[in-house]
Amino acid sequence: MTxxxxxxxxxxxxxxxxxxTVKAVDxxxxxxxxxxxxxxxxxxxxxxSVTGQSIxxxxxxxxxxxxxxxxxxxxxxxxxxxxxxxxxxxxxxxMIFQDPMMTLNPVLSVETxxxxxxxxxxxxxxxxxxxxxxxxxxRVGIASPEERLAAYPHQFxxxxxxxxxxxxxxxxxxxxxxxxxxxxxxxxxxxxxxLFEVQTLCRDTGTALLWVxxxxxxxxxxxxxxxxxxxxxxxxxxxxxxxxxxxxHPYTRGLLDSVPSxxxxxxxxxxxxxxxxxxxxxxKGCAFQPRCGRADAAxxxxxxxxxxxxxxxxxxxxxxxxxxxxx
Amino acid sequence: MSAAREETPLRRLARDFAxxxxxxxGLAVLVLVMLAAVFAQVVxxxxxxxxxxxxxxxxxxxxxxxxxxxxxxxxxTDDQGRDLWSAIFFGLRTSLEVGILATLIALAVGVAVGMxxxxxxxxxxxxxxxxxxxxxxxxxxxxxxxLLALLGKGVxxxxxxxxxxxWAYYARTVRGSALVERRxxxxxxxxxxxxxxxxxxxxxxxxxxLPPLIVVATVQVAHAIALEATLSFLGVGVPVTEPSLGxxxxxxxxxxxxGNYWVALFPGVALLVVIVAINLVGDRLRDVLNPRLSH
Amino acid sequence: MIVFILRRLTQSAVVIAAMAVLxxxxxxxxxxxIDVLISPEADEVERAAAIARLGLDQPMHVQFARFVxxxxxxxxGTSFVxxxxxxxxxxxxxxxxxxxxxxxxxxxxxxxxxxxxxxxLKPDSVAGRVIMTGSILGFSLPTFWVGMMLIMAFAxxxxxxxxxxxxxxxxxxxxxxxxxxxxxxxxxxxPAINLATFKLSLVIRLARAGTREVALQDYVKFARAKxxxxxxxxxxxxxxxxxxxxxTVLGLELGxxxxxxxxxxxxxxxxxxxxxxxxxxxxxxxPVVVAYLLLTVLLFVVINLVVDLIYSMLDPRIRxxxxxx
Numbered sequence: 014m015t016x017x018x019x020x021x022x023x024x025x026x027x028x029x030x031x032x033x034t035v036k037a038v039d040x041x042x043x044x045x046x047x048x049x050x051x052x053x054x055x056x057x058x059x060x061x062s063v064t065g066q067s068i069x070x071x072x073x074x075x076x077x078x079x080x081x082x083x084x085x086x087x088x089x090x091x092x093x094x095x096x097x098x099x100x101x102x103x104x105x106x107x108m109i110f111q112d113p114m115m116t117l118n119p120v121l122s123v124e125t126x127x128x129x130x131x132x133x134x135x136x137x138x139x140x141x142x143x144x145x146x147x148x149x150x151x152r153v154g155i156a157s158p159e160e161r162l163a164a165y166p167h168q169f170x171x172x173x174x175x176x177x178x179x180x181x182x183x184x185x186x187x188x189x190x191x192x193x194x195x196x197x198x199x200x201x202x203x204x205x206x207x208l209f210e211v212q213t214l215c216r217d218t219g220t221a222l223l224w225v226x227x228x229x230x231x232x233x234x235x236x237x238x239x240x241x242x243x244x245x246x247x248x249x250x251x252x253x254x255x256x257x258x259x260x261x262h263p264y265t266r267g268l269l270d271s272v273p274s275x276x277x278x279x280x281x282x283x284x285x286x287x288x289x290x291x292x293x294x295x296x297k298g299c300a301f302q303p304r305c306g307r308a309d310a311a312x313x314x315x316x317x318x319x320x321x322x323x324x325x326x327x328x329x330x331x332x333x334x335x336x337x338x339x340x
Numbered sequence: 341m342s343a344a345r346e347e348t349p350l351r352r353l354a355r356d357f358a359x360x361x362x363x364x365x366g367l368a369v370l371v372l373v374m375l376a377a378v379f380a381q382v383v384x385x386x387x388x389x390x391x392x393x394x395x396x397x398x399x400x401x402x403x404x405x406x407x408x409x410x411x412x413x414x415x416x417t418d419d420q421g422r423d424l425w426s427a428i429f430f431g432l433r434t435s436l437e438v439g440i441l442a443t444l445i446a447l448a449v450g451v452a453v454g455m456x457x458x459x460x461x462x463x464x465x466x467x468x469x470x471x472x473x474x475x476x477x478x479x480x481x482x483x484x485x486x487l488l489a490l491l492g493k494g495v496x497x498x499x500x501x502x503x504x505x506x507w508a509y510y511a512r513t514v515r516g517s518a519l520v521e522r523r524x525x526x527x528x529x530x531x532x533x534x535x536x537x538x539x540x541x542x543x544x545x546x547x548x549x550l551p552p553l554i555v556v557a558t559v560q561v562a563h564a565i566a567l568e569a570t571l572s573f574l575g576v577g578v579p580v581t582e583p584s585l586g587x588x589x590x591x592x593x594x595x596x597x598x599g600n601y602w603v604a605l606f607p608g609v610a611l612l613v614v615i616v617a618i619n620l621v622g623d624r625l626r627d628v629l630n631p632r633l634s635h
Numbered sequence: 636m637i638v639f640i641l642r643r644l645t646q647s648a649v650v651i652a653a654m655a656v657l658x659x660x661x662x663x664x665x666x667x668x669i670d671v672l673i674s675p676e677a678d679e680v681e682r683a684a685a686i687a688r689l690g691l692d693q694p695m696h697v698q699f700a701r702f703v704x705x706x707x708x709x710x711x712g713t714s715f716v717x718x719x720x721x722x723x724x725x726x727x728x729x730x731x732x733x734x735x736x737x738x739x740x741x742x743x744x745x746x747x748x749x750x751x752x753x754x755x756l757k758p759d760s761v762a763g764r765v766i767m768t769g770s771i772l773g774f775s776l777p778t779f780w781v782g783m784m785l786i787m788a789f790a791x792x793x794x795x796x797x798x799x800x801x802x803x804x805x806x807x808x809x810x811x812x813x814x815x816x817x818x819x820x821x822x823x824x825x826p827a828i829n830l831a832t833f834k835l836s837l838v839i840r841l842a843r844a845g846t847r848e849v850a851l852q853d854y855v856k857f858a859r860a861k862x863x864x865x866x867x868x869x870x871x872x873x874x875x876x877x878x879x880x881x882x883t884v885l886g887l888e889l890g891x892x893x894x895x896x897x898x899x900x901x902x903x904x905x906x907x908x909x910x911x912x913x914x915x916x917x918x919x920x921x922p923v924v925v926a927y928l929l930l931t932v933l934l935f936v937v938i939n940l941v942v943d944l945i946y947s948m949l950d951p952r953i954r955x956x957x958x959x960x
Contacts, residue, residue, distance in 0.1 A: 071856055103862030110860075115853035120875045129871075130861040181861065474653060477939075479891040481898070482931065489916040489924050566777045570898055573779045574913050589780055593902075597798060601787050608780040615775040 016087060017044040018188055018221050019068070024081035024091075026060070026067045037063040037076065039245035042318075047188065050215065050222040052232030052253070054268070055242035061225045062111075064242070065191045068223075069106055070098045086188070104134040107182035111194040113174035117166035123150075123177055124162040130181050149180040154210060172203035179207070183214060189221045196231065208235055229268055233257050241265045244300035251323030261323070261330035264301045299327070356628040366620030373614055377436050380429035388422040388430055389581075416602040418591060424602065427588055428610045434584040435611070438495060439565035442502035447557055449503065450510025455545065457511065458518035459537065469515065472508040480505045480567060488576045498577050502564045513556050517549040551629035558622035562615045569611055585611045643943055647936045654932045658925065659702050706929065712922030716915070721926035725908050729930075730810045731801060732907030735899065736892045738814065738823055739830035740885065747835045748881065751842020752869065755877075756850060758843075766839060773836030778895060782829040782902035789825060797822050799904035826903040830896055834888055841884055845877030852876075879946065886942030890935040 026038035038060045045051050055061040066072050068083050070090060083090040085106065090098060102108075110116040118126060127146035128139065135142075143162070150158035153176040166174055175195055182190050192211070196204040212235055215222050226232060232239050233253060240250040241264065249262040260266040267285035285304055298315050302308035307329040318326040358364055376383050416424050457468040475483065487501040521527060522545065530540045569586025571577035573593075578584050583591070585607045592604025693701070705711070711722045754766040790798035802822030805815035813819030849855060850873060858872045897909035904910070908927060915923035 066856075069860060071859055073851070073856075099862050099864065101862070102860055108857070108860035110853050110857055112853060116857040118854040118858065118872050118876070120879070121871070125871075126858075129863060129867065133862045133864070133867075178857070474650065477887075478935065479894040482894040485897065485912065485916065486924070486928060489921070562775070566775075569777050570779055574898065574901055575917055576913070586777075586779075589783070593783060596783055596787055597791060601791075604780070604783050604787070608777070608784070611777060611780065612775060615777070616772070619771065619775055 017084075018047045018049075018086060019045040019223075020082075020084040021064075021068065022082040022084065024064065024067055024083065025079040026063050026072055026076060027079040028076045030075065036079075036245050038067060040081070041242070041245070041247055042081075043240050043247065043250065045189070045221050045223060048215070048219045048221055049238065050212070050224060050236045052229075052236035052239040053223060053225045053242060054227065054229055054232055054239060056227055059242040060245040061227075061242045062193050065108070065193050065223060065225045068191060069102055069108060070095070071102075071108070100134070103130055103182075103187075104185045105187050106189045106191060107185070107187040109175070109178050109182050109190060109192045109195040112198045113171050113178055113195075114198070116178050117174055119166055122163055122165055123169075127162070127177075127181055127184065130184050134185055145184060146180075149184050150177065152183065152214070153177075153180045155180070172199050172207065175199060175207060176210075179211065179214075183218070183220075186218050187220060189223065190215070191223045191225070193225045194227070195224075197226065197228070204231075211235075229257075241268065244295055246300065246326065247318060248301065248327070249325040250318070255323040259323075259331075261325040262301075262327045263305045263307055263329075263331065265325075266331055267304075353628060357624055360624050360627075363620050363624030366617040366624070369613060369617040370621060373432060373617065374436065376429055377432040380426075380433045383429055386423045386426040388427040416600075416606075418588075418595075418603050424588075424606050427583070428585070428607055431583055431585040431588045431607060432610060432614070434495070434578060434582050435565050435568060435586070435614070438498055438502065438568045438578065438584060439561050442499045442564045442568075443506065443557055443561045445499065445503040446506035446560070447510050447553070450507040451514050451546070451549075451553070453507065454511035454514030455518055455549075458515045458522060459540075459545070465515075468511065472511050475508045476512070480563070481570065484567060484571060485574075485576065488571065493576065493579055495578050495582055498568055498571060501571075502567060505567070506560050506564065509556055509560060510553065513552050514549050517552055518545045521545050521548045555622060555626045555629055558618060558625055562618040562622065565611070565618075566615055585614075639947065640944070643940055647940050650936055651933065655703060655706065655929075656699075658928060658932075659699055711926040711929065714915075714920055714923050716918050716920045716923075721920075721922035722930070724923060725911065725926045725930055728906060728908035728911045730812065731905060732893060732896050732900065732909055734812055734814060735823070735826055735830060735896050735905060735907060736889065738827035739834065739892055739896075739899075740889060742827055742831040743834035743838050744881075744885065746831075747838025748842050748874070748877075751839040752846050752874070752877075754839065755843040755846025756869065758847065767843070770836040770839040773832050773839075776832065778829060778833060778898045779902050781832055782826070782899055785825050785829055786902070796825050798825075799902075801906055826899050826905050829902065830892060830899040833895070834885070834892060837888065838881060838885065841881050842877055845880055846873055849873050849876045883942060883946050886938060886945060889942075890931075890938050893934065894931065 020042075021044075022042050024038055024041045025036065028035040028037055041060070041064055043051065043053075053061045053064065063072060063076065067078055068085075068090065070078070070093075072078065078091050081091065085101065090101070093101075117123070124143065124146065127149065128142045131137065131142035131145050132139075137145075147158045147162055150161060155161055155173065155176055161169075166177075169177065175198075178195070195211075196207050199207065208231065211222070214220070224232065224235060229239075236253050238251065239253050239256050240247045241256070241262065242248065243264050249256060249260065249265045256265065257269065260269055264285070271285065296302055296313075298313040299305070299308070302312040305312070309329070311328045316326045316328050318324055357367075381387065418424060418427065453468060457465040484501045484505050487504055488497060491497040491500065527540065527545065565585075568577055568584060569589065572584050572586035573590040575590070578587055580587065588607035589604050589611070592600075592602075592607065595603045709722055710720070713719065714721045714724055717724055750766050754763040757763045786798045789796045800822055801813045801819060803816040803818040804811035804813050805819070806812075807815060813823045855868060855872055858868045863872075893909075896905075896907060897912055899905065900907045900910035901913050908930075912924065912927045915921070915927070
């Protein structure tokens, strides 16, 4: 078997706060192959965004990577120096953030922000950098890119801004794009367009994609595989069809049941009882047990997540065909 | 917030305040300085303005010189043979007196005007706030200088000028908080009960405007003291007969070039200590009284 | 853009008109105009003549019209002490003050922004704390005392720099400037530092607060994710954003620096219009005081206008906000 493009091993990202250490990411592991799309799903506060930022060493203090490895093409990015990381950022691994209103600098023109991204990695002239920027804008479906280059972010709509951000991410044809909820802040129709375009662009260029989201519906339409996170850990992972059809972890199941489109008309939406736990005060063992209908004494010990295939971290998983029968 | 603990707001305030060691030190220094100023007559080894106690032979003695009267001039003497250590106590008194009085007057005027603006609203509010804006767009020192140029010299005139400079800050502060409070239900209720206007303003609106006012007033006392010193240095402030710290420093200006540094240095240090102490207390009060502003 | 400028010009005109009324009221209604406009040394006959000549026996609105008329014509009376037109006297001193004020602003910006950036990027470092403590001290220190201490240290004790005056000047555009000669520059250093101290503290605070806010924004993280060097992230992405509040406040503060140069000029015997103002106040040379006041008001209004224009150039959201949707 060939080496995966990205292998995250037992990643730990901690935040030192006055109230104690918050283990935002607590032993996350996953693989991502070339050209593959992995959906990383979880509620806000589950550590999914921090996981994405940890890969590129972009976690701001007081957060820090406390342990684990991030092997990108065999090279550990956790121990790599800032200079080495800089050479990878934007060139081999690009990132797209959630809020397109916030990701483009409001006081710099789109041209400035694109050209600097080109020049950060390639020694080309300004004219060449500008030409590439213009082409990139055209590729993400922005009309009259020549004129739009001179514009400032506030002159674009939200969807257009996110396209600009995607164009910037694609400038160097990276091997991997980390997308942190890039469609959450957009209208549903625009969301669908962007999803489609990103998928096409990645397939065309062979770029792998880590799509961080809270929205299982988005992932099911886009991803090859999915990993579900809860309280800093992956609780279930597997090929998208397997997980959607037969979720084994009670949390994954709860998430799926609360997606409106999957419920039948007239049947009330089910939601997961209880609240997202405080990351400072997690129960011993399985973090989901206070909200779980199946929890018992066994859950005081954290179950391991087996490697490969469809795997789950639970002592009392649902049956493989349970969901099918219910629906 | 839990109601389990029985604690008066004042006590909680004191405890929150005490959590900053720097602020506590500032407060302690401030209290000491105030006591020294009030009891200057008792604490100072010499009454620097009683000519009988001065010995012209002791003029411009460097710090640490033993004086004719049998005690040491720890901070040296000025050209009149005045003990600087004593002169500083008396100077502090004038400086604090001017600063605090001016602040109190400005506070009274500013609160009245600001409250009126908030309560009356409409054109009255517009006119008052426009005036406040225009005044605040000019530097305090410029306004004070012009006023003193018109009024002439004197402690009372300096106080008037400083109050005239400051009132606008309070007016704006009070109006801001009063406007927020005015929209709240308890004021509506008071109005429905047809309570007299002055009662609503004094008993209901004013107490809620107090926290920001206290913060602004603390910082403004420091400003007033610094401004008074500056005006006195420029020769348009207090008269020579009632020298403040600024006046003492100004009198040291002439001796500075000949190397007699102490006449200007020590009163300046005293001034600095007072201002820093007030600012530290003010900063902490702001943090404690208004957690939203702390960052 | 033209609409914007026109609107601002109208606002400025209103402020100037308001100030003219205030100054007029200050002199003619509150104070005794005879004292203000006629030399205290004049005898009875001279006084009577002057009262008639100045129209002080006329009704208030006629006086106001005359005041405005002569003020617009640049006639603000004759200095009692120097015997020359007051406005000309103040204008003649203006370049010295402007030079000092600009030097101080330059110092405040050149030192304050890097220091504030540093303190904002590393708020918990030793350097960050030292910078912030320094800025608190800078706020608390009275300007005139700092000036005296500077003279004491660098002029009297160390003898490195001159204690006062403008030194040798050279002509540029028909005006004398100190910064063009070596000697003049040496004379400029201490007063400029003195005048800059307070503004430096202000710039540090603004830059630090701005940096702390901007550094947390997603666009900074996105800039880093593009693989940009720290120098570019800080020097372009963060700096350009914090420049907006800094420039606005600084522009508005230029007026206050000119006003505060009264103190520094007095300490360093710098022959600017601030020193002239103090001398005139002490010598009861009131026409000069009035001339200084009106000129300063005008200056303030112009500065506010220019700041607004610069501000709109720095921030594309404002520059283009009115034009396109």
